[in-house]
Amino acid sequence: MITFYDFASTVPGKTFNPNTWKTRYSLNYKQLPYKTEWVEFSEEIEKVCKKMGIPPTSKRPDGSGAYTLPAIYDDSTKTGVADSLLIAAYLDKTYPDTPKLLPAGTEALQTAFVDAFMSKFGSSWQLSIPLLLKLLLPSNVDFYVRTRSAALGKPLLDILPVGEEREAQWKSLKAGLSVVDAWYQKNGGGPFIMGNTPSFADFVVGGFFSFVKAGVQNVPEPEWKEVLEGDNGRWKKLGEALEKYEVMV
Amino acid sequence: MITFYDFASTVPGKTFNPNTWKTRYSLNYKQLPYKTEWVEFSEEIEKVCKKMGIPPTSKRPDGSGAYTLPAIYDDSTKTGVADSLLIAAYLDKTYPDTPKLLPAGTEALQTAFVDAFMSKFGSSWQLSIPLLLKLLLPSNVDFYVRTRSAALGKPLLDILPVGEEREAQWKSLKAGLSVVDAWYQKNGGGPFIMGNTPSFADFVVGGFFSFVKAGVQNVPEPEWKEVLEGDNGRWKKLGEALEKYEVMV
Known part of the structure; x- marks a missing residue:
């Protein structure tokens, strides 16, 4: 087990x-x-x-x-x-008899994909702080803020983007996801990065969107809704295809 | 033809x-x-x-x-x-009967790879300007400098890195290539990103190193030699495996 x-x-x-x-x-x-x-x-x-x-x-x-x-x-x-x-x-x-997360020959490409995907966020990860603060157990918030602030060298809540910077980060986040969408467009039409079979790369992308879906229940910023429904429904379609792997055990 | x-x-x-x-x-x-x-x-x-x-x-x-x-x-x-x-x-x-550049199912992953690889260079592409200036036909140098300067909004030769900035760019370039090496390490041991069969991603990486090899014949900066021989011989090994596809027609 x-x-x-x-x-x-x-x-x-x-x-x-x-x-x-x-x-x-x-x-x-x-x-x-x-x-x-x-x-x-x-x-x-x-x-x-x-x-x-x-x-x-x-x-x-x-x-x-x-x-x-x-x-x-x-x-x-x-x-x-x-x-x-x-x-x-x-x-x-x-467990070699189970479906492959990293299909033969794609292990290195999948690793590069994770890097490529994460690089699309840049400083726009800061937009997700309000979501995270609502999702953590209240008793864990202090630990999160304290350890993150130490890593950043300044109080976490000071970097919450506002005004023009916030606008710029939203623009950057959406542009980054549209680049990822352009990669998916090369997959021959299926919902997954390799077409009709999921692989680890899809779980990386799916993890991000599942986090957003959980977070926006408490932080109804309209921009998150735009992200979830953006790129001509690409992420909605991926989310639906991943639903069967979301069972909680 | x-x-x-x-x-x-x-x-x-x-x-x-x-x-x-x-x-x-x-x-x-x-x-x-x-x-x-x-x-x-x-x-x-x-x-x-x-x-x-x-x-x-x-x-x-x-x-x-x-x-x-x-x-x-x-x-x-x-x-x-x-x-x-x-x-x-x-x-x-x-030409479906010829070896695939983008093996079935990997088209999107290969596209993401190109993005991931290029993103490792950042501003360190500036280190390659001296190589390029030596490789271009002398009669083409003015066109290159003029069009690049226009795109940059300042004279190209003004951005040639020197001193501490040059050091930082070398460090960044080498660190970036070591990340790419770490991806290749996941390939099961072959010289190529998918193992023993080349694909488009290898030609992207190979193109960069072939450019450097051509350039350092005229610009013998020791750092380029370190790059070519770096990452425990990864790029030397890849270069040797690609040699048979370097015929000039």
Whole structure:
């Protein structure tokens, strides 16, 4: 049995984090049996990972390990893995008879895709702060603001974009997503990046839109609605095609 | 017979441009018969394209078409195409029995790869100006400097990086290429992005390194040598694997 570590949230029975979504989609797509262990967005992340022997995903400036979710612990192999892309590679290798997240020959292209997709956001990730603050458990908000502020070197709430800067960030976010739409247009017509079969890249894009869908329930900014319905329905269509992999276990 | 429009250069019998290289690799990989028509980097580009009915690849601020190479004209279908990625898609479609540049299902991922690769350069493309100035026909240098300066809104030679900025750009360029190397590391061990079979993405990367190899013959900056030999021999190995597709016709 696989244990999947996901973030607890205010959305009842629902995950919200764009990164842990990537792994939930992955597990559901492969129809692997798993159970979710809900982790608070707090010191609990590091505690749980250390307890299960799940390695850190990067280093802090002081050289100590930084722990993040998603993470899994696989009982059957006694293996802990963190980072959605590493988890995808682990699952493909360990369960070779399940549908591939990184189809043969595309592993490197999928990795480049993740980089290309993330690079489209630039500083417009700041637009998602209000969503995140509403989705985190109220008891976790302080931890999030404190650790993010430390990483930024200034108070997180100071960087919330306003006025012209906010306009520019919306414009940049929408333009970036339209570039991603132009990539999808080359896929031969299916809802997924490789056509009619989903792969990890779709779960990366889907994770972002699932996060937005969860967030706008509390933060009804009209721009998010435009994003969700934009690019001639591309993201709506992708969301519908991904629905069957959104089961909560 | 396909006519391939490439830039004339000071390198005897050799192409140099990173973008036209993508198409030369493509044609050679497919073993399609073609002849090269050498075009000067000057008003000749637009003249030749217009004459052959090859469409522009973008628009100038005044709304008129901007013409670029690579371009091809295919006698057998009376079709002119410009832009290396559009040419690749055209060749795959028109000659379905030749090896695929964009293997089925990867068209969108390859497109995203091109974006991801180009995004690694940022302002460090400025480091390549000295190479380009040596590779262009002397009679074309003025056209290049003039049109680039107009696009930049300041004299091209003013942006040649020096001192600390130059150091920073080298660092950024090398770091960017190391990220691309990390993508290649996921390919299962072959020299190419999809493993042992080349695809368009490799020709994009190969085009950059072929340009550098041609350029450093005249501009022996030690940093370029480090780039060519960097990333644990990744680019040397890729270059060797691509050699057989570098025939000049």
